[in-house]
Amino acid sequence: MKPAAIFPVLLVASSSANAKKIFCNEGTTESWDLAQVEHNGYLHETTDVYFDRPPALVAGYNIAQFIAPFDSSCDSYMPTTMMWMVGSQLFTRTKHGSVCNQTIVEYPLDVDVTAGDWHRVIIGASWQASTTGFLKVWYDGKKVLDEQDIPTTVTETEQFQFRIGLYANGWYDDRTRQPPEGIYEVFYDKIAIATTKDEASPDTWKRKPISCRRLTR
Numbered sequence: 001m002k003p004a005a006i007f008p009v010l011l012v013a014s015s016s017a018n019a020k021k022i023f024c025n026e027g028t029t030e031s032w033d034l035a036q037v038e039h040n041g042y043l044h045e046t047t048d049v050y051f052d053r054p055p056a057l058v059a060g061y062n063i064a065q066f067i068a069p070f071d072s073s074c075d076s077y078m079p080t081t082m083m084w085m086v087g088s089q090l091f092t093r094t095k096h097g098s099v100c101n102q103t104i105v106e107y108p109l110d111v112d113v114t115a116g117d118w119h120r121v122i123i124g125a126s127w128q129a130s131t132t133g134f135l136k137v138w139y140d141g142k143k144v145l146d147e148q149d150i151p152t153t154v155t156e157t158e159q160f161q162f163r164i165g166l167y168a169n170g171w172y173d174d175r176t177r178q179p180p181e182g183i184y185e186v187f188y189d190k191i192a193i194a195t196t197k198d199e200a201s202p203d204t205w206k207r208k209p210i211s212c213r214r215l216t217r
């Protein structure tokens with residue numbers, strides 16, 4: 001996956017005499033008609049990734065999340081743990097407390113997500129609202145997160161869904177504007193919920209396919 005950034009667009013006017021910039025922005029958060037940041041999306045300036053000189057605008061991608069519908073005046077569909085990317089870095093998080101008083105703890109993962117390669121992500125979680133839970137992440141076979149004795153979910157007991165997809169939060173809500181140059185794709189394969197890490201591991205599927213079935217309530 002390419003790093004997220006917004007690149008300049010060259011507009012060519014019909015006559016050079018009429019040439020003017022209809023709109024220009026050099027990678028700042030100012031001067032846009034609308035910067036809609038919704039839900040877990042965000043928009044900020046970065047000096048690390050840019051076209052010809054800093055800054056640039058960076059958009060984050062959420063690529064997987066646990067979410068549940070809450071019948072609450074504070075939130076309806078609310079995600080808790082997510083996996084998301086900023087550039088080539090992967091992050092995860094926990095959310096605890098309650099729907100109306102949420103505490104989010106973010107965990108940057110020391111991994112480098114490279115485009116054009118398959119990567120294996122395994123989440124090991126004990127979902128607990130008290131400090132008896134854990135959250136572990138293995139990335140390409142290496143344990144990159146091992147948080148023990150932490151709350152990993154909210155006190156409400158709604159059943160969560162696990163969702164994957166390219167949540168291109170940075171531009172999704174403004175459908176009239178083109179996304180940044182390029183095609184952004186994430187491929188998924190071998191998605192499982194299992195009781196052991198070995199069952200979930202895509203590597204073991206090659207040898208012995210696990211029996212996939214619909215989850216029943």
Ligand SMILES: *[C@@H]1O[C@H](CO)[C@@H](O)[C@H](O)[C@H]1NC(C)=O
Binds near residue numbers: 097101103
């Ligand atoms: C919200 O949660 C925090 C941390 O758990 C707690 O200190 C605070 O009292 C809570 N606020 C309310 C209004 O319940």
